[in-house]
Amino acid sequence: MTSAQPPSAPEPSHATPPRGIGDVIRQWWNGLPRVMQWLVGVPAIILIALLPVLNPPLITTTATDFGVVMATFAMTALIAIGLNVVVGQTGLLDLGYVGFYAVGAYVVALLTSPASPLWDTADHGIFSGPWGWLACVPLAIVLTGVTGVILGTPTLRVRGDYLAIVTLGFGEIVRLLADNLSDITNGASGLQGVLYPEIARTAEYPNGVFSTANNAGTLNYGVWWYWLGIVLVIGVLIVVGNLERSRVGRSWVAIREDEDAAEIMGVPTFKYKLWAFVIGAGIGGLSGAVYAGQVQYVDPKAFTVINSMLFLCAVVLGGQGNKLGVIAGAFIIVYLPARVQGVEIGGQSLSEFKYLFFGLALVVLMIFRPQGLFPARARLVTFGRRIYGAVTRAPIAAQSQRQETEA
Template sequence: MLKGPQPDKHGVGDAIRSWWNGLARPMQWLFGVPVIALIAILPVWRPPILDTPGTDFGGVMAQFAMYALIAIGLNVVVGQAGLLDLGYVGFYAVGAYTVALLTSPNSPWNKMTESGFFSEDWAWLSCLPIAVAITAFTGLILGTPTLRLRGDYLAIVTLGFGEIVRLLADNLTDVTNGGQGLSQIAYPHLGETEDKPYGVFSAGNTGGNLNSGVWWFWVGMVMVIIALLLVGNLERSRVGRAWVAIREDEDAAEIMGVPTFKFKLWAFTIGASIGGLSGALYAGQVQFINPTGFNVINSMLFLCAVVIGGQGNKLGVIVGAFIIVYLPNRAMSIEIGGQSLGDYKYLFFGLALVVLMIFRPQGLFPARQKLLAYGRQIYQAVRRPSDAPGAGPAPSGARTEVGG
């Protein structure tokens, strides 16, 4: 028998996305700004349902902002362009060590001496563009010879890159101070008073609801918003459409005239620069780094945030980053058999990934590309009158679906 048009099946996430996309840009800002403001006051308000009894909630939110920035950058590489990068922690380390080498007194390249060219109060902010530029250049250098590889081969090369960066930081003791790390890294010297002689961004500012974690969370939020605007504009441009084509079928994209290598290199470089920015944020926040903070386990956690949130959905990966950071800290206060539940985070995330791959492999918030969504609207606009209820017999040659 002939089948009529089937009703569209949309979930709650699709309904929200359709409503949001239907709003004009000023209306999106009208709804978005209050939501951003509400998120910004969370570490100050500290609602009991979200607070983390085992650790400072402001510090947790600061870590979340840093992971959200990492997830956005990695999503460009993995979610948008479809390039499996297992060594993203290497770019994160390059950004962190760039700031540390330029500002730490333990570094031979310290430029905050009397003859240096960095102001002590603004050295961290001055190093941000340098860290981004050096990390982007590192991504360009790594991507040029390796992006002709695909799939597992590319994953192995990037995994090796992350380990090479960590081993160099551990063994170049004359430059990086080896395993002892680099301390007293620069941070913004703002809000210095008698009660806070080193300013609000100092790691020593641990008292009250407006501690250093809250201030770093606000700085991280600004960076996340800037990164979202940049990545969002790229997604809606020719570059974003090329990334989608490469991700879906690289051979078909190349046949259709898309310069795949160039756009893959674009994705790798942009993702690397955002990773360097997050590394610079981390260095200023903790004011001490050593090679152990840049191991392959952290790289897997970054990728886990993207997979759980939904590859290709920049807002979804932010939710994934929140899950990765918040849940272990929330579970720190829960003990089972004398052991903190937060210590089993790798076990829980591993099980969550297995379950997710079985029941929802596209992630919690899968991406729905507008380019593909418009195809449904075009079909509904040009479909034949015979598809409508009560229409006459289909004309000769018309295609119909035959049910069993």
């Protein structure tokens, strides 16, 4: 006569149930083998790159050239990735990130513009000619990174609201210096004729494909700047992704979650916060260099506090700590105003109310989804659940085997 077997405990599930579209996509992507990720990702990137050429009727802007809009999106995505390093991954509230953006733009403008007071002749040496803009980009990144060290060394010892006020002041100081140091920055008049990559010169494009004079046809200057922006975004994502998986990235997460606990556990918090500031500043300088070459004109009006808030809005909307999420947030803040431009209600264009729409969107988002549209998920938590599931399944399996033996 066999003894009655007690009902076996249900096997714990180690899979985290998806809670939103971002979780579904992330779970599907993480379940793909490495080769399949490349086979899916590369065609997706190519399709995204061809959007301004294909001009899909449902998403193409009508009042503004779609290629120029996408070029602005790529530049803003660079800014959002850099700001995400500081705000999303390290948890440092930076309200003056536009200051780094301005430094990068002015470095390129001062070195290449014929209106720059730094040069007495039109020949700027290595910073003249077809490759002048490219020669300025590394210098813009380095000098902006040095600016991050200068700002971060005395200020990163404060936290929270105090750090936010200090960085907000830094952004305003940079703008006011650019506006008032007319002997250096040409003041409110700005710097015209900023160089750009003068490549692919032909009879059809005498100034190259990146020139603003190439403003007609399918492959206008906006499309070329968009393609260059995609290349830069991919390169920055690779660098930042490797940092996330390194000791530096783990230290950033520890500081973001609880700085005091991280310091007690031996993490040199000031060192890694300064790392985040410098890396974020360097990416901001790169985006500023792209902006200067794209518009070929730099003046202080482009670096206001409102723009800094929009950059922060992209990070918050997309999802702090999620690199792809902040790119989606950058697309939203650039694309939506351009999409509704020309749509008038009551004699006013809807694009004039973009700050109202973004403010309402942030309020609604903070109420119903405070982590953002695509919140970051800690992979270590996922692995911990899998380990817990494996450990708890082993005693259950051993108990079932003993019961079968006794029976």
